[in-house]
Amino acid sequence: MEFQDRNAGEEEFSQAIIENLFLLKDGSVVMGCHVVCGTVHRGDRFYYVDCVGRECFAVTVADIAVPKVGSVEKVSAGEENARQAAIKVAERVIGKVHPGHMLQSEPEEVIYKEAPGWDAITECFEKRYPDQKIPAHFGCYASYKPDEMGPLDGISVYNGGDYFHFVTYGLSELYEKQNGNPERSGYGFELTLKLKKEGLENPALEVRHICSLLQMIAGITVNNGHQFTPGQFLAMGQQRGLDAASKSAITGFITKEDDIGTVESPFGKVQLVQLIGVKAEEIEQMKNKTMTPAQLAEILKDGLTDYKR
Template sequence: MSENNEPDFCSSGWDAISEAFEKLYPEQREPYHFGTLISWQLGGNDPLDGISVYDGGDFYHFVTYGLSELYEKESENQEYSGYGFELTVKLKKAGLRDSEAEIRCMAGILQSIARITFQNNEIFQPYEYLYTGQTTGMDAAGTSRITGFITKLDDAGEIQTPNGKVMFVELIGMQDDELKLLVEKKIQVRDILRLAPNLMCDYTRESLADKLSAESEVHV
């Protein structure tokens, strides 16, 4: 990926995403941006055409460009744009040893998740989880306890673009013991968000597994 490599032509789908985030961050007209050198359609490895990173104060707010139709309408589905969603992440700044490395790492993770959609037509929606069983952290050094994600609707919500609806689906970093509770159906994603409504991708936070287990026992 190359930095600050936005498309040179006007594109309604792309612009709609940018406008949605400019409403959240009106003073950030030129966020940090990753573009793709060779598009997926031309044989490139990165399915996303771009990823922007906004400064949310205590966190970096990522948004993808490419899971929806950024340019002309091509799909037959008139209700939704492309796959109907774009991914977002809020990466907490506290505890990051090398912010630039972590921003690049997260951009790579978003490309990898988008690749799942492009290759398998998998649609990600709020209140789901992504569990791979990996034990190494998703941070650049691989030392954090964050190994997967849950999803919820991002602050940017859902927008109507000229190419159809686009929902912004936020990925929230989760630890292995928390994810196993979901896999074993002892809790649901909504239980986690009810217990920790302001949860984001935080590489240094303590595990919520004990609290979640206690919560599940109360509701048995």
């Protein structure tokens, strides 16, 4: 297939957020995208970028489809279907592309060819899940605010059998040492969460929604400096459930140390702090000091966030 390089001259800058992925039977990948600026044409060469300076490679737009119309020659930001464009790429990129990353008409510089802190976290999870070398992963645009980059560089999701096991990347130092404390990497922790699968009406939607919540909670640390440690509770300030449909009784979290433990990163220690979903009445008990987070964690021994509890 021939492609058109629209990166130079008078052509406008074009960019689309990858919101989900679909693998076709022939091994090709279709990306569900929101075109946020410019225009994507069939035959264009675009660049896949992760927005944090680790990945940038060219892909060819093999086809574009939009709801109720089907295949189209182009789709532009601001059009009715710009939020629901299905973009098929010609290259075999399964395992190399992730939701929350970008397609754009200009390349970005690869700044970080190595990420020792990132790799240290991944190695700990690969020991727990040795058959999952390519877990589901969501980039920094898998955010609770539409089209806004979240504070985390990424979130990986491992299949724990009865649950999905989430881990964040971005609250510790991933690429280089910066904070001057050799004992602690970044803020000294990353967040994890185990979401129980049983009872989920739309697992894919709930996984993405948890990623959004983790971005929001990480923002509490990045914006306010709050240090999450085991033995705390977090009231999310709402009475409706934290699931995507707001139907569950889960309205907040307690924290404990993830059973994977503490990561020994080249940049210092990274404690894995696990969030466990709790009910409004349990939040009130902890506020009134009739129960502690540690006591509740003993009751919720499996450590799962269970929307049907």
